[in-house]
Amino acid sequence: MLFILAAAALFSSAEIGGSNPTSNIGLTNCVAGGPAYYRFRLFTTRNVPGTGLATGSAEVSVIEGSPFSVSLSSDGSYVYDLQISLERMRIPAQGHLVAWVTTPEIDHIQRIGAFDADLTLVAPVAWNKFIVVITLEPINDPTATTWTGPIAFRGMSRSGLMHTMAGHGVFDQENCAIYGYGN
Amino acid sequence: MPSTDTATDGRTPAAKISMKCSARSVLVAAIGILIPSFLEAQQDTVREGWRMVPMDPNMPMMPGLEGAVPGVSAFLPGLGINFATIAEARPSELVTLADGDTLDITVSLVRRELQGHETVMFGYNGQYPGPMLQVPEDATVVVRVANQIEMPTTIHWHGIRLENQFDGVPGITQAAIQSGDSFTYEVYVPDAGLFWYHPHVREDVQQDLGLFGNMVVTPSEADYYGPASREVAFVLDDILMDDSGVLPWGETAPTHALMGRFGNVMMVNGETDHTLTAQTGEVIRFLMTNVANSRTFNVTFGGAPVKLLASDVGRFEREQWIESVVIGPAERYVVDVLFDQPGNFVIANTIQAVNHFRGEFYPRVDTLSVVTITDERAPSVASERFQTLRTHQTVVDEINQFRPHFGRTPDYDLETTVRVQGLNPSIVLTMEADTLFVPPMEWNDAMPMANWLSTGEQVTWILRDRRTGAENQEINWQFDQGDLVKFRIFNTPESFHPMNHPIHIHGQRFLVIALDGVQSQNLVWKDTAIVPVGSMMDVLVEMSNPGRWMLHCHIAEHLHTGMSLNFTVAEASP
Numbered sequence: 069m070l071f072i073l074a075a076a077a078l079f080s081s082a083e084i085g086g087s088n089p090t091s092n093i094g095l096t097n098c099v100a101g102g103p104a105y106y107r108f109r110l111f112t113t114r115n116v117p118g119t120g121l122a123t124g125s126a127e128v129s130v131i132e133g134s135p136f137s138v139s140l141s142s143d144g145s146y147v148y149d150l151q152i153s154l155e156r157m158r159i160p161a162q163g164h165l166v167a168w169v170t171t172p173e174i175d176h177i178q179r180i181g182a183f184d185a186d187l188t189l190v191a192p193v194a195w196n197k198f199i200v201v202i203t204l205e206p207i208n209d210p211t212a213t214t215w216t217g218p219i220a221f222r223g224m225s226r227s228g229l230m231h232t233m234a235g236h237g238v239f240d241q242e243n244c245a246i247y248g249y250g251n
Numbered sequence: 252m253p254s255t256d257t258a259t260d261g262r263t264p265a266a267k268i269s270m271k272c273s274a275r276s277v278l279v280a281a282i283g284i285l286i287p288s289f290l291e292a293q294q295d296t297v298r299e300g301w302r303m304v305p306m307d308p309n310m311p312m313m314p315g316l317e318g319a320v321p322g323v324s325a326f327l328p329g330l331g332i333n334f335a336t337i338a339e340a341r342p343s344e345l346v347t348l349a350d351g352d353t354l355d356i357t358v359s360l361v362r363r364e365l366q367g368h369e370t371v372m373f374g375y376n377g378q379y380p381g382p383m384l385q386v387p388e389d390a391t392v393v394v395r396v397a398n399q400i401e402m403p404t405t406i407h408w409h410g411i412r413l414e415n416q417f418d419g420v421p422g423i424t425q426a427a428i429q430s431g432d433s434f435t436y437e438v439y440v441p442d443a444g445l446f447w448y449h450p451h452v453r454e455d456v457q458q459d460l461g462l463f464g465n466m467v468v469t470p471s472e473a474d475y476y477g478p479a480s481r482e483v484a485f486v487l488d489d490i491l492m493d494d495s496g497v498l499p500w501g502e503t504a505p506t507h508a509l510m511g512r513f514g515n516v517m518m519v520n521g522e523t524d525h526t527l528t529a530q531t532g533e534v535i536r537f538l539m540t541n542v543a544n545s546r547t548f549n550v551t552f553g554g555a556p557v558k559l560l561a562s563d564v565g566r567f568e569r570e571q572w573i574e575s576v577v578i579g580p581a582e583r584y585v586v587d588v589l590f591d592q593p594g595n596f597v598i599a600n601t602i603q604a605v606n607h608f609r610g611e612f613y614p615r616v617d618t619l620s621v622v623t624i625t626d627e628r629a630p631s632v633a634s635e636r637f638q639t640l641r642t643h644q645t646v647v648d649e650i651n652q653f654r655p656h657f658g659r660t661p662d663y664d665l666e667t668t669v670r671v672q673g674l675n676p677s678i679v680l681t682m683e684a685d686t687l688f689v690p691p692m693e694w695n696d697a698m699p700m701a702n703w704l705s706t707g708e709q710v711t712w713i714l715r716d717r718r719t720g721a722e723n724q725e726i727n728w729q730f731d732q733g734d735l736v737k738f739r740i741f742n743t744p745e746s747f748h749p750m751n752h753p754i755h756i757h758g759q760r761f762l763v764i765a766l767d768g769v770q771s772q773n774l775v776w777k778d779t780a781i782v783p784v785g786s787m788m789d790v791l792v793e794m795s796n797p798g799r800w801m802l803h804c805h806i807a808e809h810l811h812t813g814m815s816l817n818f819t820v821a822e823a824s825p
Binding site for chain 1: 551689772775783784
């Protein structure tokens with residue numbers, strides 16, 4: 069009760085604002101300023117030898133050559149240069165590390181390229197909310213439409229943090245199952 | 252005044268609350284107690300005239316917002332006046348002016364029919380948009396402005412490097428023109444290009460009600476843009492309406508202070524059903540201006556090829572193929588579009604909107620205009636030249652003189668942020684949770700109720716000098732005429748509500764030289780540029796024009812809730 073009274077006093081009078089590094093609740097370790105804001109981590113599955121301690125990151129940046137402050141595809145999705153880098157891993161003796169992007173529903177998949185020896189990759193993507201999947205493919209086939217090998221890393225774009233409020237919001241008054249989401 | 256919001260541990264009070272409130276049961280209990288007492292206090296400020304803002308029927312209202320209205324009184328123009336006594340607005344007329352000519356502009360009430368509703372709005376010379384002024388480069392024209400509306404007003408000549416005293420900023424370059432008074436502007440136009448004029452008093456109200464018009468400064472250089480079959484003014488706007496007509500504005504302070512007032516009815520040249528008819532093979536040159544309070548448009552042309560020619564203060568170095576035009580408030584772009592097949596082409600605002608309730612993006616396409624292309628074939632001169640992308644060596648050569656300054660350390664670091672006080676706690680808590688992810692651009696008003704309820708009495712948008720901590724009108728930078736000044740503008744993603752900002756600099760021109768460290772490849776002189784959330788924009792400003800000028804966000808509600816600073820350019824000694 070004391071807390072509620074204190075909170076009421078704060079709500080009625082407090083200023084909120086300016087730069088507010090901890091307003092991103094529960095994600096203080098992810099908060100960053102500037103271009104790094106949209107960076108996200110890639111996590112190893114440990115399913116590929118040599119990746120047990122590996123880490124990865126993906127960063128999005130404006131497309132070089134766009135005359136506008138944001139680049140958009142014909143359907144209005146953001147077009148980024150996606151820069152992926154992997155660290156603390158051994159390059160597999162066989163096969164090719166290939167990066168893919170897919171929707172959260174995994175109903176569309178796009179191959180974005182194979183990694184160089186320095187374990188970095190830059191490629192354009194035109195998706196607003198996506199999962200990056202890195203697999204170990206037996207052959208480097210630029211025409212492939214989906215992966216066939218084991219998943220080595222995966223990570224979700226920062227927009228993945230934009231989650232439904234239905235049943236999961238701060239007010240907890242709705243059952244999200246009625247909107248097509250599981251609890 | 253320096254910020255007082257920073258607690259010793261770097262967290263704001265709201266952030267502390269949010270973190271302590273991680274258990275939902277505690278949150279719900281707290282809200283249950285907080286909101287009734289807050290609403291009780293807010294009821295005192297309820298004024299007649301508010302109608303609830305239109306909501307997406309798929310979005311439930313936040314608990315505690317039922318029946319809430321903005322804490323300022325509502326304003327609609329012409330209340331109590333018989334509609335029949337107000338002249339009906341006419342479409343914009345072309346006015347060609349020569350050097351030394353004089354034009355009279357009367358600011359008055361006009362009557363329009365919008366979506367079937369008789370609506371009282373404002374107009375320049377009874378027109379909507381205001382007269383399209385065509386003036387030769389390097390001319391000076393005299394514009395006598397008479398104010399016949401119930402509010403003070405001015406005219407700002409957006410993007411034009413004119414004499415400071417005629418810039419139209421109340422309190423900086425002139426006193427506002429009171430109702431019944433007049434003011435005479437001398438408008439010198441040194442640059443060719445597409446410009447516009449609008450009030451600088453309560454733009455959120457006056458501009459939204461129809462006070463805007465274009466000024467086209469015709470270039471002295473022959474074949475400046477190349478051939479086109481025709482030129483079409485294309486003024487993009489939106490207006491907020493419900494079943495009873497336009498929604499009122501805040502009388503003493505803006506509503507929609509957080510995201511700006513997004514309209515839900517799209518307009519081109521003031522028309523809600525804009526159409527064009529052309530022949531097959533026509534190249535239509537669109538002179539595009541965004542006069543909306545807050546909305547950035549992504550304009551697509553139904554798949555027709557689009558060639559980008561120019562922006563605010565002249566041509567790009569190189570013509571360029573583009574798929575769409577991203578145009579923020581107050582920006583202008585000139586594009587050529589080839590319609591080489593008969594049929595209907597839909598010009599649309601094509602975006603991925605945000606649904607906060609479902610936590611997802613969804614495609615949204617709003618028709619702006621329909622171009623009907625007939626089977627008749629147009630002469631081929633324009634369509635043949637359309638295929639060539641020209642490089643404008645004069646533009647390249649001029650900009651090359653500035654390139655040695657691109658890489659230097661910024662002279663000034665600006666940060667954009669926001670401070671709120673006294674907002675409904677339901678809004679505060681929801682938005683605190685929602686800022687887990689903030690998109691680079693806010694294409695739609697995804698929280699219409701929360702946005703509407705936020706007023707200029709609760710929200711302060713901020714431009715902060717990162718080196719001194721000075722904010723907004725505390726800032727008055729000093730420069731000398733001829734200085735080249737590099738600004739770095741950082742749109743922090745860590746504020747209460749990060750949002751894209753179209754930054755406008757008065758009286759000067761600038762180059763966007765880099766965004767997030769990525770160098771611009773095709774430069775153009777600008778007066779307004781969008782800084783997306785999380786981005787760092789480097790601009791090089793040519794301080795060519797003496798006087799005291801303003802730099803501000805051109806989202807009207809952000810400007811009028813604090814987001815402006817001043818700078819003075821001292822005249823060079825003769």
